[in-house]
Amino acid sequence: MNINTVDLNLFLVFRAIYMTQSVTQAGDMLNMTQSAVSNALKRLRDRFEDPLFIRAQSGMVPTPMADELIDLIEEGLQKFTEAIDKAHRFDPKQSDRCFRLATTDIGQLLLMPGLIRATRGLAPSIRFETTGAFSAEDARDLLMEGKIDVVVGNWAEMGKGFRHEKLCDDSFVVLLSRDHEIQSEQLTTEQYLEADHLSYRPSGGSGTTFQVPSIAHGLLVRRKIVLITAYSHGLEHIVGSSNLLLTIPSRLARSLAEARSDLRIACLPFQVDPIVVLLQWHERFDGDSGNRWLREHVMAAFSQLPAMLP
Incomplete structure (x- = not known):
């Protein structure tokens, strides 16, 4: 297969269908019509000479070929994201980016005062938004879609495709x-x-x-x-x-x-x-300079908290 003849946007469609197991939901994620997603899937099937996704009662189920491809496609898209990010490096002094953190009200109480205090002078136009009250499955989807930047709390490790750092233990x-x-x-x-x-x-x-x-x-x-x-x-x-x-x-x-x-x-x-408090994010954004800046300051804010009581 000649890379010069491949529309790289097809890989975005592949990942969206793999994530959502739905042509309709993939279209919503990519802001594409259902017919456009279906056409892209047809082109992918022709390229790989494989159905890739089989319609079943539970949704679009990936074939063994699709399961083999997903890690390679994720890695490639992450590299493209890093390449684009290098041309548009995150500048905290100039950025007005809104970072969205999924956490509980406990996490908000413990994290946000220190995070705001540490970042206001460095990033005067940066905004933060906390959100919560959803399941671990919802959190996974929102991280993959980039609708939230990080998850902070006592969630279990989200597994393959996600990264995490331990923030603290608590008793x-x-x-x-x-x-x-x-x-x-x-x-x-x-x-x-x-x-x-x-x-x-x-x-x-x-x-x-x-x-x-x-x-x-x-x-x-x-x-x-x-x-x-x-x-x-x-x-x-x-x-x-x-x-x-x-x-x-x-x-x-x-x-x-x-x-x-x-x-x-x-x-x-x-x-x-002790309970374990984790910082988690999707590997798609591992190299994103803004996401990395946020993670560094979240970890720094937790490092300033008093030690847990015995």
């Missing part, structure tokens, strides 16, 4: 009112089970989860939960004005406790493994 502690009848810094199992609890369960796809031994998991199930909330906003007011215990990551607890004199932190009566 779980108990946040409670300073006037609570429990005054010890280390809760006993009896105190923990007899108390009333507030349970924070984020609605986003990266809600932090307990990783505990089975015996401790049994204790969590036996808690007397009075209130379940999907939002971190207002947690400090609820805990400070009630007798509820709130079990949350230590950095969030510290941030809330430092803002109010009526809160304090206590240790759990059982062992909990």
